[in-house]
Amino acid sequence: MTSEALHAEPGLPAAMTIPALLVLRAEECGEQIAVRAGPVAVSYRELLVRAASMAEALHAQGVRAGDRVAALLDNRVELVDLFLGCSWLGAVVVPLNVALRGEGLRHVLVESGARRLLTEPRYAAQVEATRFAGVCWLVGSDTAPRVDSAMTDPPRDPASVTDLDLAAVLFTSGTTGLPKGVRCPHAQFLWWGGGVGRSLGLRAGDVLYNCLPLFHTNALGTLFQALVWRGTFILGERFSASGYWSAVQESGATVTYLLGAMVPMLMNRPPSPSERAHRVTRALSPATPAHLYEPFRKRFGIDLIDGFGTTETNLVLGSLPGRRRDGFIGTVMDGYEAGVVDQDRPVADGVPGELLVRSLRRGGFAAGYLGDAVPAEGAWLRTGDRVIRGPDGWFRYVDRLKDVIRRRGENISATEVESVLSRHPHVAQVAVFPVPSELAEDEVMAAIVPREAAVLDPADLLRFAEADLAYFALPRYVDLVTRLPLTETGKVRKQELRARGVGPDTWDAQRQGFRPTRTR
Structure with missing residues (x-):
């Protein structure tokens, strides 16, 4: 190129x-x-x-x-x-x-x-x-x-x-x-601004509202999107689900930024006049479950846009205006390359594997980690993320490699289980993670935040999930909680949930006599 x-x-x-x-x-x-x-x-x-x-x-x-x-x-x-x-x-x-x-x-x-x-x-x-x-x-x-x-x-x-x-x-x-x-490096921030701005369809004069912390790539990238595309960067104080739409309206934003648990948190709020009294038409919202795109669009009038990039990389996978698919990360963006491997061997399209990426742009990626040697320009980077590439070049995110749960000889994607459980009408937020099993493998556990005023029966939740999950992927343990522990950038602290593990109030499918209707 x-x-x-x-x-x-x-x-x-x-x-x-x-x-x-x-x-x-x-x-x-x-x-x-x-x-x-x-x-x-x-x-x-x-x-x-x-x-x-x-x-x-x-x-x-x-x-x-x-x-x-x-x-x-x-x-x-x-x-x-x-x-x-x-x-x-x-x-x-x-x-x-x-x-x-x-x-x-x-x-x-x-x-x-x-x-x-x-x-x-x-x-x-x-x-x-x-x-x-x-x-x-x-x-x-x-x-x-x-x-x-x-x-x-x-x-x-x-x-x-x-x-x-x-x-x-x-x-x-x-x-x-x-x-x-x-x-x-300097160039990485400019490439962030250019690439994400192109994906969002930014134009001169766009107003970009971001209330994520400025120590994070997402908000820093927004600053450079504004500078590259001749827009205005509005730095919000912090995220508040109850005050979000008022802040967006007051900012005059045309574009906003969501991350992690923010989308389901906003969907769980009661309707308010301010949620449509804004100018925003699109939001960068990585890793949003596919089933939330259309409801979010209908309720708030905003298109959610996914993509793949990390602190170490750039917007390697993304989409362009008029060419999007709900629930997909996107295709390979200009200036980058991506591959999918299993144990360093390329896998066929449609088969999950680890995403490898590299930059063809000088300074497009970070120069490695402190204490490590600087990687060669254009070197391949292991992301630790599992994806599926379709025959048409569109990528779909599966999960983090470290989030794969091993149960009864089967590999279970925590992200897939979360996606199914989150579609239950009484579920506001969900996190799925492994806990130790008596059989020296993992058991599947889910921490669930019910929707406001909803009464959620764990057995009913598992019956609901049976239609889309294999029997071995159904959670054995369910905790109903008022909140999930989150990082400053809205990611669930699963390490904290794993450390907390099974408690005295945890619902146990085995003890409750729950039996899947299908066992193979």
């Missing part, structure tokens, strides 16, 4: 760096609002000046190109300033999950190599408990680096960074172990 074809995204700078993008957009878009966070609205011209001003303030505090600066901040404009200021200076920003504390927080601070940290008073005790040996700045304090709002021109020129220089280290959520630091 030619370099011209790979640069087909709208108006990407030749240098493929964040400072180059800021300079280009400041020239083109001037006073158009680029970012709004709470009461603060920043034009494209001001965004460039703020980046340079923050770079100057960081430099005055001793930060130099290549240094790593951590942030433990909520969704606020100071995190945008720090990210872009570090990029302008040639430093590397390390945005951290605000839920981290204790050993988890200490681990990421040590692993990142950051010697400076910007946080806010509410998280100061968490940082102090780690005995962080570096400099800790508190937002709003006299010693913290900050933007000089009186500046009208950039106080310093951008550093001579390249597309492959690191812009950020992002830590994975660590739902099954300690978080791993992903080395993300």
